[in-house]
């Protein structure tokens with residue numbers, strides 16, 4: 001699933017949580033949910049769905065932090081709990097998506113999400129076949145509608161969220177052609193400039209899913 005789908009999923013969950021914890025830093029809780037929901041996909045530049053996806057540890061940490069928050073009532077702890085909880089939700093729900101590989105619409109691996117406790121990959125359930133699939137965008141749109149429709153976000157934030165939904169839509173439209181678009185864009189960059197731009201290579205491995213390698217200064 002797209003990072004944005006996870007961000008909106010966490011945000012939609014947070015708007016239900018907010019009335020319960022309303023007296024504590026509302027906008028900060030919502031921001032923590034959204035950013036925590038996006039965060040695990042930062043491992044796209046490492047071992048995707050392994051380096052920063054921790055379905056078990058994020059869940060355990062969320063429970064521990066919730067307990068600490070209930071004991072202390074510190075709003076900073078609540079914000080941290082929500083952020084880690086959103087990352088846990090992301091890591092767990094990625095199992096419902098496709099495999100972590102270059103062309104998940106033509107799957108050759110069964111790598112859904114890595115479980116560091118069991119030391120193996122969870123099989124992808126493929127309810128959402130790949131990140132940027134039409135059904136991924138529909139899920140993204142539905143969660144965004146719940147979040148924006150809650151009326152708990154400021155109008156300026158709503159405009160930013162709508163812009164992100166539009167971006168997700170364009171991404172979904174281009175998803176299968178991203179490699180071609182990247183190659184064409186790359187060939188349009190002048191040779192002299194190319195020397196200072198980072199080199200990005202995507203590698204598929206049988207056991208670790210997709211590795212994206214970025215090198216600076218060729």
Ligand SMILES: [Zn+2]
Pocket residue numbers: 040041049053090094
């Ligand atoms: Zn992910």
